[in-house]
Amino acid sequence: MRARDWLLTGIAGLAGFAAVALCIVYVVSFGGRGIGAAVAPIGGPFTLTDDTGATVTEKTLTGKPYAMYFGYTYCPDICPTTLFDLSRWIQKLGPDADKLNYVFVTVDPERDTPKLMHAYLSSFDKHIRGFTGTADQIAKIAKEYRVYYKKVPTDDGNYVMDHSAIIYLMGPDDKFVTVIPYQEDDASALAKLKNLAALTPTS
Amino acid sequence: MCAFSKFAFAAILIAIAAPAFAQATTTAPIAVEQPWARATPAGAMTGAVYMTLDNKSASADRLTGASSDVADKLQIHEMTVVNGVMQMRQLADGLPIPAGGSVVLKPGSYHVMLIGLKQPLTPGETFPLTLTFAKAGNISVTVAVQAIGAMQDSKGGMGDNKSGGGMGNMEMK
Numbered sequence: 001m002r003a004r005d006w007l008l009t010g011i012a013g014l015a016g017f018a019a020v021a022l023c024i025v026y027v028v029s030f031g032g033r034g035i036g037a038a039v040a041p042i043g044g045p046f047t048l049t050d051d052t053g054a055t056v057t058e059k060t061l062t063g064k065p066y067a068m069y070f071g072y073t074y075c076p077d078i079c080p081t082t083l084f085d086l087s088r089w090i091q092k093l094g095p096d097a098d099k100l101n102y103v104f105v106t107v108d109p110e111r112d113t114p115k116l117m118h119a120y121l122s123s124f125d126k127h128i129r130g131f132t133g134t135a136d137q138i139a140k141i142a143k144e145y146r147v148y149y150k151k152v153p154t155d156d157g158n159y160v161m162d163h164s165a166i167i168y169l170m171g172p173d174d175k176f177v178t179v180i181p182y183q184e185d186d187a188s189a190l191a192k193l194k195n196l197a198a199l200t201p202t203s
Numbered sequence: 204m205c206a207f208s209k210f211a212f213a214a215i216l217i218a219i220a221a222p223a224f225a226q227a228t229t230t231a232p233i234a235v236e237q238p239w240a241r242a243t244p245a246g247a248m249t250g251a252v253y254m255t256l257d258n259k260s261a262s263a264d265r266l267t268g269a270s271s272d273v274a275d276k277l278q279i280h281e282m283t284v285v286n287g288v289m290q291m292r293q294l295a296d297g298l299p300i301p302a303g304g305s306v307v308l309k310p311g312s313y314h315v316m317l318i319g320l321k322q323p324l325t326p327g328e329t330f331p332l333t334l335t336f337a338k339a340g341n342i343s344v345t346v347a348v349q350a351i352g353a354m355q356d357s358k359g360g361m362g363d364n365k366s367g368g369g370m371g372n373m374e375m376k
Contacts, residue, residue, distance in 0.1 A: 073244070073246065073247055073248070074247075074248055074249050075249070075289075075291075076247075076249040076250055076251040076314065076316050076317070077251050077282050077291070077310055077311065077314060078282065078284070078289045078311070080241065080243075080244055080247075080351055080352070081310055081311070081352065083244075084351050084352030085352070087352075088352070111248075116246050119244075119245040119246030120244045120245060120246045120247060121244075122244075122245050123243075123244035123245050123247075123351060124244065124351075148288050152290075152291075152292075154278070154293055155293065155295070156276055156278075156318070158318065160291045160292075162288055162289065162290045162291070163288065163289055164287055164288050164289075165284050165287060165288065165289040166287050181287060182284050182287065182289070183284075183311070
């Protein structure tokens with residue numbers, strides 16, 4: 001009796017081990033490819049409203065590479081810092097500046113009207129356009145760009161926004177190229193933008 | 204002679220600069236050094252004030268609040284970037300200032316947030332600000348407005364101002 005129990009336990013253990021081993025072999029062999037294929041690319045179609053009130057889509061930007069930053073105008077620190085840095089880099093690009101599109105997309109469509117964004121962006125380089133939209137439209141583009149944002153209530157009944165602080169650099173074919181993270185040094189950021197400008201079709 | 208003239212020049216500079224940037228009296232336990240704010244973009248409803256708080260007393264203190272005529276509401280905030288995500292939080296219990304230590308409020312870190320700006324802050328202007336401390340009470344200072352992209356008070360002279368402190372000849376819309 002006891003010997004048979006031990007035997008059964010042993011068989012079950014071996015079977016379990018084999019199953020685990022097979023799983024590991026499967027994941028190592030096929031899992032990486034499978035996971036890679038399942039990840040959606042960064043970027044995608046959108047319909048938004050620009051700071052002049054015009055409807056814009058991803059096709060508005062197609063043909064030129066673009067730099068896209070997500071933030072909001074009630075942001076007192078990081079957004080003006082980033083838009084100011086971007087403005088300086090645009091100036092340093094010189095003639096290459098016109099080879100790119102630059103977009104500031106709000107994560108706070110409730111407060112950021114086209115009119116407010118237009119006024120706000122008048123304080124930065126004139127190349128930077130503002131995009132806003134409905135809550136659903138913003139949620140869609142944020143999801144496509146894997147931008148995190150969250151409304152955080154403050155005790156005075158207002159709110160602040162947590163948000164990704166990354167400039168996305170996209171190719172002329174709307175394909176993701178790279179990012180400029182927060183506090184990237186000037187030389188590196190500028191090199192990335194110059195490389196992006198080089199992707200602009202010449203014809 | 205030369206050394207003396209240098210000293211005299213420095214003394215004059217300090218004499219000129221001190222009233223403008225160090226409003227706290229020497230008897231106050233907290234010295235508020237170089238309070239400054241960034242100019243705000245057109246239409247912006249918020250702004251941020253930065254400074255160095257130097258606690259000269261032997262007991263810890265906290266910056267618990269602030270008030271100014273330039274905005275509806277002022278709050279003490281901490282800004283952090285964690286895994287590429289910016290988070291801004293009100294410090295409900297205030298900003299601790301250790302005994303004999305100092306805390307720097309600067310871009311990308313702590314700031315006094317101006318909420319509901321009544322008018323844009325423009326470079327070169329100044330405005331009054333009253334800071335409230337748990338122990339030191341109220342201290343009034345004059346805040347100097349710097350350029351939009353300034354990373355520190357332009358009179359600070361500490362270098363490493365990558366933004367060059369100004370909008371320069373930036374072409375506007």
